Amino acid sequence: MAAEWWKKAVVYQIYPRSFKDSNGDGIGDLNGITEKLDYLKELGVDVIWVSPMYCSPMDDNGYDISDYYKVDPMFGTNDDMDRLLAEAEKRGMKVILDLVVNHCSDEHQWFVKAKQDPDCEEAGYFYFRRKEDGGEPNNWRSNFGGSVWTELPDGRWYFHTFSKKQPDLNWENPKLREKIYEMINWWLEKGVAGFRVDAITFIKKDLTFASRETEDGLRYPIENLTDYPGIGDFLAEMKEKCFDLHDCMTVAEAPGVGEETFRRYAGEHGYFSMIFDFTWENMEGEADKSSVEAVERWKQRILKSQRFTSEIGWNGLFLENHDQSRCVNKYLEKDQIGYAGASAMAVMYFYLYGTPFIYQGQEIGMTNAVWNSIEEMDDVRAKGMYREALEQKKDPQKVLEYFGELGRDNARTPMQWCNEKNAGFTEGTPWLKVNENYQDINVKAQEARDDSLLAFYRRLTALRHQEPYASVFAEGTVRPVMEELPAVIAYEREWNGRTVTVAVNFKKTEQEIPAINGALSAAGNPTEGTCLLSNEGEPERIGERYLLKAYQAVVFDGKMV
Ligand code: GLC
Ligand code: CA
Numbered sequence: 155m156a157a158e159w160w161k162k163a164v165v166y167q168i169y170p171r172s173f174k175d176s177n178g179d180g181i182g183d184l185n186g187i188t189e190k191l192d193y194l195k196e197l198g199v200d201v202i203w204v205s206p207m208y209c210s211p212m213d214d215n216g217y218d219i220s221d222y223y224k225v226d227p228m229f230g231t232n233d234d235m236d237r238l239l240a241e242a243e244k245r246g247m248k249v250i251l252d253l254v255v256n257h258c259s260d261e262h263q264w265f266v267k268a269k270q271d272p273d274c275e276e277a278g279y280f281y282f283r284r285k286e287d288g289g290e291p292n293n294w295r296s297n298f299g300g301s302v303w304t305e306l307p308d309g310r311w312y313f314h315t316f317s318k319k320q321p322d323l324n325w326e327n328p329k330l331r332e333k334i335y336e337m338i339n340w341w342l343e344k345g346v347a348g349f350r351v352d353a354i355t356f357i358k359k360d361l362t363f364a365s366r367e368t369e370d371g372l373r374y375p376i377e378n379l380t381d382y383p384g385i386g387d388f389l390a391e392m393k394e395k396c397f398d399l400h401d402c403m404t405v406a407e408a409p410g411v412g413e414e415t416f417r418r419y420a421g422e423h424g425y426f427s428m429i430f431d432f433t434w435e436n437m438e439g440e441a442d443k444s445s446v447e448a449v450e451r452w453k454q455r456i457l458k459s460q461r462f463t464s465e466i467g468w469n470g471l472f473l474e475n476h477d478q479s480r481c482v483n484k485y486l487e488k489d490q491i492g493y494a495g496a497s498a499m500a501v502m503y504f505y506l507y508g509t510p511f512i513y514q515g516q517e518i519g520m521t522n523a524v525w526n527s528i529e530e531m532d533d534v535r536a537k538g539m540y541r542e543a544l545e546q547k548k549d550p551q552k553v554l555e556y557f558g559e560l561g562r563d564n565a566r567t568p569m570q571w572c573n574e575k576n577a578g579f580t581e582g583t584p585w586l587k588v589n590e591n592y593q594d595i596n597v598k599a600q601e602a603r604d605d606s607l608l609a610f611y612r613r614l615t616a617l618r619h620q621e622p623y624a625s626v627f628a629e630g631t632v633r634p635v636m637e638e639l640p641a642v643i644a645y646e647r648e649w650n651g652r653t654v655t656v657a658v659n660f661k662k663t664e665q666e667i668p669a670i671n672g673a674l675s676a677a678g679n680p681t682e683g684t685c686l687l688s689n690e691g692e693p694e695r696i697g698e699r700y701l702l703k704a705y706q707a708v709v710f711d712g713k714m715v
Contacts, residue, residue: 160348160403160427161468161628163200164615165250165511167350169476170207170229171215172568173514175580182568182579184230188238193597195245197517197608198615201403202242203350205476206252207235211261213319214534215566217252217352218259222337239345248347250403255334256353257320265321269306279330280321281313282306283363293365295373299538302376313363315356315376317534325357325388338396348402351426355408358385380410386418389425403427405470405509413462420467428468428509431459435472444487444495449641449660452485456643457634460507464632469508473499474516479564483522490662491521494705497610497689501707502643502658504614507632515569517611518600522564523589528554532586533562572598610689617687617709626654635714636667642702646713653713655683659702666699670710683712 174186184207194202206216207229216226225235242249258265268277283291283303291311294302296318303311304318313322324330338349360382366374397404404426411419412433420429434455442448463469473481486495496519504510525531528540528550536557543553557563563586570592571578577592589595600606617623630649636642636657642665644657659665670683685692687709693700698715702708 158427158628159401160201160509162619162624163248163403163509164198164618165201165203165405165470165509166194166197166199167203167205167472167475167511167513169205169215169514169566171585172566172579174569174571175582175584178581179228180580180582180585181228183228184225184234184238188234188241191241191245191247195247196612197512198612198619199247199512201248201250201347203250203405203511204252206254208254211259211319213259213317215532217254218257218261218317218320219254220259220261220263222258223340236344243345249345250348250350250405251341251346252352253338253349254352255323256356257314257316257322260319260321272308272310275329278327279324279333281324281359281363282310283313284310292363293368293373294363294379295375296538297375297377298535299542301373313359315353317538322356322359326361331388331391335392335395338392339399342396342400342402346402348397348400348404348427351404351406353409354389354406355380355385355410357388358382377409381408381415386425389419393425397426405429408432413458416463417466420463420469422467424467428470430470430472431463434459443485444490444660444662446641446661449643453641453643456502456506457637457645460632460634460645464507469506470511471503471506471508472511472513473503474513474565475511476513476565477562478513479560479562480520480522481516482519483559483564490705491519493519493605493607493610494689494703496607498658498660498705498707500607500611500614501656501687501689501709502660504618505627505647505654505656505709506645507647510618512611513565515565517608518570518595518597519607520567520570520589520595521591522559523567523587525554525558525561525563530587531557531561531563532566533557536561536563570596572596613687622650622652623654623686623711625649626652630654639665639667641665642667652711654686655710655712655714656708657702657710658707659705662704664701664703664706666696666701669695669698669700669715670712671715672712680715683710685709686711 171182173182174190175182176185207225208219209221209224209226210216210218225232264276264279267274268280285291290301290303296302298317305311314320315322368374406426406429408419408429482491482496540553543550567589568579568584573593576584577588600608626647626649630647633646635646636644641661642659647654655670657667672681672683675681690703690706
């Protein structure tokens with residue numbers, strides 16, 4: 155099973171800009187990551203996913219790449235990258251990179267040339283259209299607001315799914331595809347263990363580029379055009395020419411892929427090792443977040459997703475990433491934010507069917523920041539939407555509120571290492587403001603305490619690695635249990651005759667659940683199950699029941715009575 159090492163792995167996502175600054179320029183960098191490898195090792199991390207650190211004008215913080223082969227000076231040098239890889243390897247950890255190939259930067263040499271000369275080879279690497287009567291070639295709306303088309307001085311328009319500084323690459327062009335594969339293999343040969351694959355369901359276009367009708371008469375959202383017919387040819391080819399040649403893991407960001415299409419993407423012979431299933435993970439906050447009803451809705455989505463993904467493929471499990479607000483804010487009401495809720499959510503997702511991903515700061519319970527103005531924000535998406543609201547004469551304050559709650563900057567504030575200046579992230583001026591609550595929420599304070607969220611995360615990862623449970627989680631089936639109990643999310647994982655039961659009470663009050671028994675004794679009598687993990691101490695057994703406290707989460711070796 156060497157090829158499936160990633161099934162037992164715990165992955166940690168690093169947003170390099172915000173993780174650790176090693177040279178005082180206010181921007182996190184590769185040497186900063188290397189400095190913190192021991193911290194990650196102790197946390198129980200096997201694989202580090204580094205968000206883009208390639209040369210980039212940073213319109214979308216590195217998701218707009220101008221040189222795929224070079225580390226941006228802002229983050230260090232290629233030598234620093236080599237050192238990071240070597241130091242990680244020394245500690246038995248692997249590194250995966252972000253693969254951003256739906257688009258590049260408008261400052262990439264390819265696009266610079268294509269702009270200058272409509273007849274050059276590179277002009278064929280992009281989508282250019284012209285309209286007789288001028289005007290946008292169609293009515294599609296980009297993911298960051300506004301048209302997907304931007305006009306060049308010579309009257310050509312180029313296509314971009316995201317910002318206008320992120321021109322889409324033309325995957326129809328075999329030369330371009332070869333260039334991409336060459337680059338992927340170059341990194342894999344360097345010792346990178348795989349990729350998180352960005353926005354990959356956008357790479358195939360509807361080549362008619364015909365305008366589409368919308369109910370509100372506004373632009374047609376490009377996000378409705380993911381996984382377009384024919385995309386499989388490109389993805390299968392990339393797998394065959396790159397991923398299959400290496401023992402690597404790939405996890406795709408695949409918006410639009412659901413139950414019907416999951417197999418093609420993340421089934422046994424899918425294009426990728428796994429995908430993130432956005433049907434429940436990308437949930438936007440709800441007004442009554444931690445009400446029983448909201449938890450029940452969340453539960454149904456999670457269980458549904460587990461049902462189909464476990465039958466046909468493999469999952470990347472997450473509560474947070476660099477595009478989401480912090481999970482404690484997403485799923486908990488303000489007065490519930492804290493250790494109990496955060497650790498309960500952690501248990502809930504960590505032992506599901508799939509590979510768990512932790513996003514930087516999640517392990518200490520970092521929260522959303524308070525945003526007072528659009529100027530305080532950095533996110534190109536928030537700024538684009540703000541501009542669009544102004545253009546459409548909508549209330550920009552609403553946009554500000556929306557992004558304050560759900561915006562991507564919430565996850566991008568600097569990592570909170572200690573209670574000193576700038577939370578120990580930088581000696582200089584941080585590129586994005588530090589969350590005011592760093593005095594209370596930081597690594598150093600939590601390292602000093604056994605009852606901190608950080609200490610609990612270490613126990614979480616330890617159980618994920620401890621045999622035979624590691625095999626139960628990597629190989630076992632998943633089955634929902636206690637489904638009728640309101641706001642309880644519970645499931646059994648079973649493998650090779652062993653059952654692990656996970657139960658989480660998301661109610662704000664205590665609640666009874668059925669007790670859990672272990673194997674029969676030699677005399678044939680039932681034994682009590684062994685509590686492997688609990689965020690609030692071992693639950694009290696009253697006959698055939700356990701009493702769980704509010705937000706108590708337990709993991710047992712055994713089966714529900
Ligand atoms: C993905 C990334 C996001 C980025 C976008 C464009 O969704 O996660 O951060 O803005 O792709 O590359
Ligand atoms: Ca720096």
